[in-house]
Amino acid sequence: MKKRLLALLLACSMVFALAACGGNGQSGTPETTAPETGAPETTAPETGAPEAKTVKVGLICIGDENDQGYTYNFIRGKEAVTETLAAKGINVEWVVKYNIGEDSSCEDANIELAEEGCQLIINNSYGFEPFMLKVAPDYPEIEFISCTNQASWNDGLDNTHNAFANIYEGRYLAGVAAGMKMQELIDNGDITADQAVIGYVGAYSFAEVISGFTAYYLGAKSVCPSVSMKVQFVGSWSDATAEGNAADALCDLGCIMISQHSDNTTPATTAQSKGAFHTGYNNDMIGVAPEASIIGTRIDWSVYFEYAIEAVVNGESFDQDWCHGMDEGAVVMTPLNEDIAAAGTAEKLAEVEEAIRTGALQVFDTATFTVGGEEVTASFALDTDGDFTPDSEEAVFDGAYHESYFQSAPYFALQIDGIEWLNSAF
């Protein structure tokens, strides 16, 4: 009997807990509403100022801004572009779907946004594209964008688009900052030359990740010739514990510099607790690891959003496959941690950034790396027959491997010398 009473009380408390949850939700709601669209309840579209153009844009996110990483970076882009376009007299009304899975719920979300009258629908995750492609043919008047994916160039649809940024350029710069720090440690006699080992926490052995850590390694090597790198894959895009454990294991293997292609800040905090240094991705991580985090890099999505949304507003067509980097400011560095960075890092970064921007420096210069002891002279970029093995478009020419040249999604997947894959099961 007492147990049943307890259960009853528990049930009652659950009801109150539910009500309390709702209360918390309230404080969170303003963050999720579309910013500065005049109408406070945001349900009154198309009635706003007659002279301003209004465009309704849908954004489908795999997470929400609480990840402080991938999706947060999209939300930052969304907010920045809303401001920029407001200044140009374009009123962007956003409809955002958070925490959508890479499954048929993504198809549902695309249908939902299309039915709500969005003129442009942006899908933010790689796995969304196949589901987006099921919806796009039914709504030819709506433009669909799949970020980081690659089907638009040959899916036969005019209203689908892909976009990515040359994030490897930012990785290269972060590598330069990391290399300078290690070279400084060598020059000061704190470590020997062969102790300059980078530990890299990667999500999966996926082209985007491989391209990123290779660029990072080449950046470090350009200023610290004795550097080597170990890569540990965690088998998840976002698993805070596994990422921290991987960073921990890498530190134990003698790595003194940690970087990552994964969504959480645990590699940064682990690096700090182990006395190693760190460079980040997607977000400034100096706040969580002030003694370890040197710099980070991220994509500034507002650049592409501005381009795409403006085209839609003006009724113009826009690129089906868009990819830019530092040339248009689509890849940016997060603030440099001057307290721990090597002397002269800021100047060097500015110099390298300029060289990348002008095209004077190629990140994947084939003279700077070897595969199996030999220089790379040929490698295909695109897969045309759907077997996931690249079979067309030669990526190596003019003395460099041209990443993201034939399509926006990264395709560099070579295992170069000097980078040791600790596991490749993923």
Next chain:
Amino acid sequence: MHEVKTPLIRLAKRDAMPAWQVWCIRGSSFIAAILLGALIFLVLGNNPISAYGTILSGSLGKSTAIRQTVKIAIPLLGTALAIAPCFKMRFWNIGAEGQITAGAVAASYFALFWADRLPGPALILVMAAAGAVAGGIWALVPAFFKAKWGTNETLFTLMMNYIIIGVVRWLQGGPWEGRPGSQIIPQFDSKAVLPKVLGVHCGWIIVLVLTVVMFIYMKYTKQGYEIAVIGESENTARYAGMNVGAIIMRTMFLSGAISGLVGFIVASGANNTLYDGVAAGVGFTAITVAWLAQLNPFAMIGISALLAVLEKGADTLQTRMNVPASISDIITGIFLFCMLGCEFFINYRLILRGGHKEVTGA
């Protein structure tokens, strides 16, 4: 001396209530759920009437919306039908999640590797059969252990879920992976996709047919009767000469097979691919559907439709009114809580210490 042992509130089993009273309690608990939900909307700063209006128009307002709602209801109804015979037998199969996944894996195998070797309709039939058999086998394992050695079926079926979900993760990153490193299995060939009828994949026809079949099976067949007898008393069944172990295994195989068929429907009809979240919690939600329907197949249609309306409606609510997506879970939770709670008050009554007051209500 006063009575030391009387607790503040006691519960007593009720005698059977007249039907009108039962429905009054159910009705009032439904109203209570609506009011509680309204409270949540008020706390969130939304007008409850327009919020409920959005839920209804978002889920049933347009033909596209109705299609989406039906799509959500299909696996719920199918899985509720699958677990009904087990629960009738008092065999607590909470492994529908894994049985759905197992069915989806088997169906996906044929979709991925036999698409160029079989003609379209045959491929679909083979996929359906493979899904059913795989789901059935996945359910048969715990049933066999239960029948032979009396293992705990609740834990066993639950743990079988995690095994098969792990297998799918392995397939996603390993042998069936599409683009290297992507962890994504390619989309099926169009031949392996369930055709659409009235804009929704024809899984809805399959589950509706199953509803009728299951009703007849449970109510009018010898096997259905055996299941009911075992549910009431295993010893009675044994005394009557039934082979309890065999019946348990047979029923579980049937249950798993229907779940596996649902897995096939979801993989082929809705997702057109396989991934580790293919069951998406349906295996657990379906338990609630089955219970609320009191294992009556036709009632399950209504309950799963209601849940689908809530889910789809709450989704639109998020799109139109910018309420957090988790509102869907909260509102659904409130409805389930009130509806399950009222069944409790129908079966039991509260007796307060002191007086002999009886508390009814929701």
